[in-house]
Amino acid sequence: MAVAPDRESGRGGVPFAMKDPLHVPRERYYDRAFFELERERLWPHVWQMACRLEEIPASGDFVEYEICDQSIIVVRQADGSIGAFFNACRHRATELAKGDGRFPGGQIVCPFHGWRWNLDGSSSFVFGAEGFAPECLDPDDLRLRECLVDTWGGCVWINMDPDAPPLLDGLAPVPAMLDPLGVENMRVWWWKEVILDANWKLAQEAFLEGYHTMQTHPQIRRGPDDEAPPQLLAYETYARGHSSFRNGTQRVKMTPDQSLELSRIFWEGQDAMTLEKDIRVMASVRDHPDAAQSFPRLAVDAIYEDAAARGIPIAPYGPAMKLWGGEVFAFPNYFVLPQFANALCYRSRPYGDDPERCRFEVWSLTTYPEGEEPGPPQLQGRYAKDDTEHWGLIPRQDFSNIERQQRGLHSRSFEQLRLATEWERAISNMHESLDRHLER
Amino acid sequence: MTRVRVEPLGADLEPEPGESVIEAAWRLGYQWPTTCWGQAECMLCRVDVIAGEEATVPQGADEELALRTRLPASAQRPGLRLACRLQVRGDGVVLRKRGVVAPGPTGAP
Numbered sequence A: 001m002a003v004a005p006d007r008e009s010g011r012g013g014v015p016f017a018m019k020d021p022l023h024v025p026r027e028r029y030y031d032r033a034f035f036e037l038e039r040e041r042l043w044p045h046v047w048q049m050a051c052r053l054e055e056i057p058a059s060g061d062f063v064e065y066e067i068c069d070q071s072i073i074v075v076r077q078a079d080g081s082i083g084a085f086f087n088a089c090r091h092r093a094t095e096l097a098k099g100d101g102r103f104p105g106g107q108i109v110c111p112f113h114g115w116r117w118n119l120d121g122s123s124s125f126v127f128g129a130e131g132f133a134p135e136c137l138d139p140d141d142l143r144l145r146e147c148l149v150d151t152w153g154g155c156v157w158i159n160m161d162p163d164a165p166p167l168l169d170g171l172a173p174v175p176a177m178l179d180p181l182g183v184e185n186m187r188v189w190w191w192k193e194v195i196l197d198a199n200w201k202l203a204q205e206a207f208l209e210g211y212h213t214m215q216t217h218p219q220i221r222r223g224p225d226d227e228a229p230p231q232l233l234a235y236e237t238y239a240r241g242h243s244s245f246r247n248g249t250q251r252v253k254m255t256p257d258q259s260l261e262l263s264r265i266f267w268e269g270q271d272a273m274t275l276e277k278d279i280r281v282m283a284s285v286r287d288h289p290d291a292a293q294s295f296p297r298l299a300v301d302a303i304y305e306d307a308a309a310r311g312i313p314i315a316p317y318g319p320a321m322k323l324w325g326g327e328v329f330a331f332p333n334y335f336v337l338p339q340f341a342n343a344l345c346y347r348s349r350p351y352g353d354d355p356e357r358c359r360f361e362v363w364s365l366t367t368y369p370e371g372e373e374p375g376p377p378q379l380q381g382r383y384a385k386d387d388t389e390h391w392g393l394i395p396r397q398d399f400s401n402i403e404r405q406q407r408g409l410h411s412r413s414f415e416q417l418r419l420a421t422e423w424e425r426a427i428s429n430m431h432e433s434l435d436r437h438l439e440r
Numbered sequence B: 001m002t003r004v005r006v007e008p009l010g011a012d013l014e015p016e017p018g019e020s021v022i023e024a025a026w027r028l029g030y031q032w033p034t035t036c037w038g039q040a041e042c043m044l045c046r047v048d049v050i051a052g053e054e055a056t057v058p059q060g061a062d063e064e065l066a067l068r069t070r071l072p073a074s075a076q077r078p079g080l081r082l083a084c085r086l087q088v089r090g091d092g093v094v095l096r097k098r099g100v101v102a103p104g105p106t107g108a109p
Helices: A005-009 A032-045 A167-171 A174-181 A200-205 A256-270 A276-283 A291-310 A319-323 A393-409 A425-439 B021-027 B061-069
Strands: A023-025 A048-052 A061-067 A070-076 A082-086 A100-102 A107-109 A116-118 A123-125 A148-152 A155-159 A187-196 A233-237 A243-247 A327-330 A334-339 A342-351 A354-366 A416-418 B004-007 B011-013 B046-051 B080-082 B093-096
Touching: A023 A425, A032 A342, A032 A354, A032 A425, A048 A061, A048 A070, A061 A342, A070 A155, A082 A148, A082 A155, A148 A167, A155 A167, A167 A174, A174 A319, A174 A327, A174 A334, A187 A393, A200 A342, A200 A354, A200 A393, A200 A425, A233 A425, A243 A319, A243 A425, A256 A276, A256 A291, A256 A393, A276 A291, A354 A393, B004 B021, B011 B021, B061 B080
Parallel strands: B004 B093
Antiparallel strands: A023 A416, A048 A155, A061 A070, A061 A100, A070 A082, A107 A116, A116 A123, A148 A155, A187 A354, A233 A243, A243 A327, A327 A334, A334 A342, A342 A354, B004 B011, B046 B080, B046 B093
């Protein structure tokens, strides 16, 4: 049987493998075999953000996490720890729980025949047990099958591979970069999702670089119209596919009013990172005698003073603040974009069994005064990519490009993405890490 | 603290804010008929509210749907509620429920 040459050329039999960091074969975003290889060799072996911790505050609270054809239930235990179990009845495979909710009686009950488990996954009841051969009811074999589970950054993370490295090793250096920014103290301000007609990687690649800002988001362009230098951002890539960018040393000088106007555009454009409350505080120092010279520093000082007055546990001043306005990417699919005591987070997953659809979630996080944290967050809704009521201008601009890009991949004229060495290295870094998973 | 009387056992329960009647009973060690353990599915925990209905929190959508669709017409009657969804907001509620068992010496559910 003839095999396309590209399929054979990859290491470890990976089809459409990365050959260099400058190009990405287009098939990686729509090929069925490639998608299925991800399903078999990436997702079951990688740490992934399963839910926000505050979704499951009390014993018996659960969240279902779906990834491709797998479903995992994340369950708060009676002792406050967290368990994660493959979501399949040990009898005839029925998924035991859907969506999110509570097991108020401390029992996970199959809706089909009423078999039960304790929150720790141990079998607690088999209806009509006398009708089964003893070998079918071995207690160890009836236990719900566990995933690795751990917490970091206000989130629950799971890994289906019992031989996976510990979470913090898998995520390094991301936790060390973000912990000093107080991400652990942040809570959900809002949480929405969109279904995009695009591969899950293509969707998130729009957020791995700030290079697109000049053309995609002209309203947040900094500096004079004719020179919006992409080198305002400094990019770094790390082992295991992680990456970051941050504001570089070059600054565009802005008046206080220009700074405030830009902050307002960010707030109105995405209601994340910079929130209305921050703008009010920043505006309070607009007329400070030193504002013309040092408005950014005065504004940050004002935000810290306001946080102290309100009992908001904002992280202390430190070098990690250089990540404000930047981005940290945790392979394979989680983003944190910190700013002040806030952050914007993304998670991109395949949707259905379709390489060309994805479920893209957006969280706006903020830090509440101690003792005033809100209750468990709910997904506000799933909104169309062009829903002007529920998505700000900035994400709508991004979503619009993503679907056009996916269509363009199929153009008979097109073979592979070409990437900027200086601005887009995080994209190939992600793909190279993906290939290391697929080679195994 | 609100008090709920459960007949014919004569038990007095004190549900905490946000807690359903069956959760209060479980917390205190009572056995209460159920096979779904709080999912508003099995209908076995259903109770008759025989007094103090004004002190009960009205049905939510899932309880209303379950009571309307998961019971034969012959079992449906006014005052029926699911103990796994029923919350109270004041004293004076009296429920009738057979099969509730007081905490036993073994403590085993």
